[in-house]
Amino acid sequence: MSSMRAVMFDGAGGPEVCKLTTMETPQPGPGEILIKVAAAGINRPDVMQRMGLYPPPPGASPIPGLEVSGTIAAIGDGVEGWQNGEKVVALLTGGGYAEYAVAPKQQVLPWPKALSAEEAAGLPETFFTVWSNLFQRAYADSGDSLLVHGGSSGIGATAIQLAKAFGLTVFATAGTDEKCSFCATLGADVVINYKTDAFEDVIKARTEKRGVDIVLDMVGGDYLERNIKCMAVGGRHVTIAFLRGPKTSLNLAPILTKRLTLTGSTLRPRSADFKGVIARELHEMVWPMLDDGSVKSIVHKAYPLEAAAQAHALMDSSAHMGKIILQMD
Numbered sequence: 001m002s003s004m005r006a007v008m009f010d011g012a013g014g015p016e017v018c019k020l021t022t023m024e025t026p027q028p029g030p031g032e033i034l035i036k037v038a039a040a041g042i043n044r045p046d047v048m049q050r051m052g053l054y055p056p057p058p059g060a061s062p063i064p065g066l067e068v069s070g071t072i073a074a075i076g077d078g079v080e081g082w083q084n085g086e087k088v089v090a091l092l093t094g095g096g097y098a099e100y101a102v103a104p105k106q107q108v109l110p111w112p113k114a115l116s117a118e119e120a121a122g123l124p125e126t127f128f129t130v131w132s133n134l135f136q137r138a139y140a141d142s143g144d145s146l147l148v149h150g151g152s153s154g155i156g157a158t159a160i161q162l163a164k165a166f167g168l169t170v171f172a173t174a175g176t177d178e179k180c181s182f183c184a185t186l187g188a189d190v191v192i193n194y195k196t197d198a199f200e201d202v203i204k205a206r207t208e209k210r211g212v213d214i215v216l217d218m219v220g221g222d223y224l225e226r227n228i229k230c231m232a233v234g235g236r237h238v239t240i241a242f243l244r245g246p247k248t249s250l251n252l253a254p255i256l257t258k259r260l261t262l263t264g265s266t267l268r269p270r271s272a273d274f275k276g277v278i279a280r281e282l283h284e285m286v287w288p289m290l291d292d293g294s295v296k297s298i299v300h301k302a303y304p305l306e307a308a309a310q311a312h313a314l315m316d317s318s319a320h321m322g323k324i325i326l327q328m329d
Contacts, residue, residue, distance in 0.1 A: 006063050006098035007308040007326075012052025015312035020305065026061070026095070026102045028076035031272075033103050035088060039121035039302065040096035041067040042311055042324040043154065044218075044241060045268060050312065056094045057269045065096020065326075066268065068103075069111055069120035079105045087111035091124035091275055093268055097308060099328050106276025109283055112290040119297035122323035126158040127286065128278050129240060129267055134159060134216055135166075136278070137263055138236040142167030144213040147203065147230065149223065151188060152179035152321040155240070157298045159216055160186045162286065165295055171212060173199050175318075182321045186298075203230040211235060221245040228254050239264030298322030 002025045010019045028034040046064045048054035056062060072086045082088075082105070089111050090103035111120045134140045146163045150156045151172030163170045164187035172188040174180045180191040190206055192199045203212060211232035217223060220242025227237055228250075237260060254260065267275070289295035300320040303311040304327050311324050 004099040005305060005328075007065075007305060008063060008097075009050050012050070015050075015309040015316060017050060018308040018312055020308070023063070023098070025100045028074050028079075028102050030077040031079060031105050032076040033072055033079060033082060033088070033090070033105055033108050034074040034076075035068055035070040035090055035101050035103060035108075036073040037068045037070040037096065037099055037101050037328050038117035039069050039328065040065045040098075040101075040326045041122045041125055041154075042308075042315055042326065043067070043125045044243075044315070045125075046097075047312065047315055060093035060268075061095030061102070063095045063098050063101075065094065065098070065101070066092050067121060067124035068092065068096045068101050069115075069117050069123075070101075070328075073100060076105075082108065087120075089120050089123050091128050091279070097305065097326060099305075104272035104275075106272045107279060109279055109287065112287060114291055114293055115297055116299075118299045118302045118325045118327065121325050122154065122297045122299055123290070125267075126154045126323070127162075127282055128275065129155060130158045130162055130216075131282055131286070132267060132278050133238045133240055133265060134162065134214065135281075137265060138214045138216070138238050140166065140168060140214055145169040145171065145207065145232070146214045146216065147171045147173075147199070147212045147227070148216045149173045149194075149219050150243075151183035151186075151191065153218070154298075154323045155216075155218060156183070157186055157322050160188050161295045164188075165286075165289055168214075171199075171203055171206070179321055198226075200226050200230040207232075214238070216240065218242075219244050221248050224248050225250055228258075228260065231258060231260055233258045234260075236261045236263065240266075299325055301325070302327050 218241035221244025302325040
C-alpha cells in the first residue's frame with residue numbers, strides 16, 4: 001500500500017494541533033472515486049472539528065477537509081460515466097487535507113474549465129450548502145429579498161452571487177468597510193456594517209417596513225430575534241451555523257402573526273444520495289455560470305499543505321474575504 005501526506009489534528013485545540021503526517025493512501029470501495037488532490041478548501045466545520053466540537057460522522061475519514069479539486073486516480077466498482085485522469089471537484093465527509101481522497105460518486109462534479117485548482121477546490125462545500133438551504137429549504141425565487149450575514153465569508157460570497165444570479169434582492173452584513181465593499185462588488189444591493197449600524201433598522205427603512213423574505217443566518221444567538229424583526233410576512237429563516245451560540249430567548253408572537261418559517265440544516269451527515277440531488281441541480285443550474293464566469297469562486301489566500309496551521313489561524317481571525325485553500329504541490 002502506498003503512502004501519502006496528510007494533515008491530522010493532534011488532539012483538540014487551536015491551529016497548532018494541525019500536524020503534517022504520513023498515512024496509507026485510501027482505496028475506493030464500491031460506488032466511490034479516488035481523487036489525486038490538487039487543492040482542498042478550509043471551512044468552519046473543519047475548525048469545529050479541530051476544537052473537538054464536531055466529530056466526523058460514523059464511517060467518515062478522520063482526516064479533516066470537506067472539499068477538493070483534483071484528478072481521478074482510481075474508480076471503484078459500480079461507477080460509470082467517469083474515467084481516470086478526468087479533472088473533478090468533490091464534496092467529502094472528510095479526508096480533504098491529503099494528497100488523495102475518496103468521494104462517493106454522487107458527490108463528484110466536473111472541474112469547471114475556467115477555474116484554477118484553488119478556485120475549483122473552494123466550490124463544493126459552499127455551493128452545496130447555499131443551494132440546499134437557500135433554494136431547496138427556503139424556496140428562493142426571483143423577486144424575493146434575502147438577508148445574508150457574514151457576507152464576506154465563503155458561504156456569504158456564494159450566497160450573494162447565486163441570489164443575484166437568480167433574481168433576488170440581497171442585503172448583506174459585514175464587519176468592516178473593506179468587507180462591505182467586497183460584498184458590494186459581488187452584487188449585494190445593500191451592505192450593512194453591523195458594527196456601526198443596526199441591520200434590522202436599515203432593512204426596515206430600505207424596505208419601507210416590509211422586511212425581507214429570507215434570512216440565511218450563520219450567527220445564531222441573539223441574532224435570531226433581531227432577524228425576525230426584519231422579516232416579511234411569510235418569511236423563511238434558515239440557520240446553518242451559530243457562531244454566537246445555539247441558545248437564545250425568543251418572542252414567539254411574530255412567528256404567528258407574520259406566519260414565519262424557521263428551519264435549518266447541517267449537510268455533512270446527510271446521505272450520498274441526498275447530496276447527489278444537490279450535485280445534479282448544481283451541475284444543471286450553476287455550473288454553466290461558473291464556466292462562463294458570471295459566477296465566481298473567490299479565493300482569499302492559498303497555503304501549502306504543511307502550512308495548515310497558518311491557514312487555520314487566518315480562518316480563526318475572520319480577516320479573510322472568500323475562501324482559504326490548501327495546495328498539495
